[in-house]
Amino acid sequence: GNSVTQMEGPVTLSEEAFLTINCTYTATGYPSLFWYVQYPGEGLQLLLKATKADDKGSNKGFEATYRKETTSFHLEKGSVQVSDSAVYFCALRTKAAGNKLTFGGGTRVLVKP
Amino acid sequence: GAVVSQHPSWVICKSGTSVKIECRSLDFQATTMFWYRQFPKQSLMLMATSNEGSKATYEQGVEKDKFLINHASLTLSTLTVTSAHPEDSSFYICSASDRGSDTDTQYFGPGTRLTVL
Numbered sequence: 483g484n485s486v487t488q489m490e491g492p493v494t495l496s497e498e499a500f501l502t503i504n505c506t507y508t509a510t511g512y513p514s515l516f517w518y519v520q521y522p523g524e525g526l527q528l529l530l531k532a533t534k535a536d537d538k539g540s541n542k543g544f545e546a547t548y549r550k551e552t553t554s555f556h557l558e559k560g561s562v563q564v565s566d567s568a569v570y571f572c573a574l575r576t577k578a579a580g581n582k583l584t585f586g587g588g589t590r591v592l593v594k595p
Numbered sequence: 596g597a598v599v600s601q602h603p604s605w606v607i608c609k610s611g612t613s614v615k616i617e618c619r620s621l622d623f624q625a626t627t628m629f630w631y632r633q634f635p636k637q638s639l640m641l642m643a644t645s646n647e648g649s650k651a652t653y654e655q656g657v658e659k660d661k662f663l664i665n666h667a668s669l670t671l672s673t674l675t676v677t678s679a680h681p682e683d684s685s686f687y688i689c690s691a692s693d694r695g696s697d698t699d700t701q702y703f704g705p706g707t708r709l710t711v712l
Contacts, residue, residue, distance in 0.1 A: 518703075524705055524706075525599075525601075525688060525703040525704050525705040525706050526639075526688070526690075526703040527703070528700060528701075528702075531700075571638065571639070580644070581692075582629070582641055582644065583629075583639075583641070583690075583701060585638045585639045586638060587637065587638045588636075588637070588638050590636075
């Protein structure tokens, strides 16, 4: 079956620090990979995605590269802001699973000024 | 565009009562809507998938008689928690796939917090 493993939080950073959140996956078939962000009190928002190996998704200064050889999709941002404080979810989807999303456990990030 | 709303945003009810949660796609038609449950500080667990005009498909371990899902139109799906008990207290989130999109992206609602006393 499909599964997603991401680093546990919370991750506490200072403003302008570099952020990395690790995400690895197992999947039947060729998954599409996603990062979602959940700000306090809000629903999930799609942050970025990649649909095939070596694709790089990017948005709002965040990047993640689909690495098939290491089955990973790590999220990075070079300089975080207080407004990036949120919970980040890595997820995947495969046609074999009926295009249902499988989520990782979520990583809470707290950026301090 | 691609906005999904949920109503109510929070609800408190007594044990034994039923609660209905609505999920609407505001500016697109949703062929498929999904219902998730999120426990505090945990990930989202898919409860069921509903397609407009047909019965919902429930994930293993989810009681379909307890969590009634209706997807009556391309813009509305409802989740009814029947005879709610304190263990049903949770954050319920819906998402919808845009029928007119070729990317099949899921758009999430803001969630409904249910507290059963």
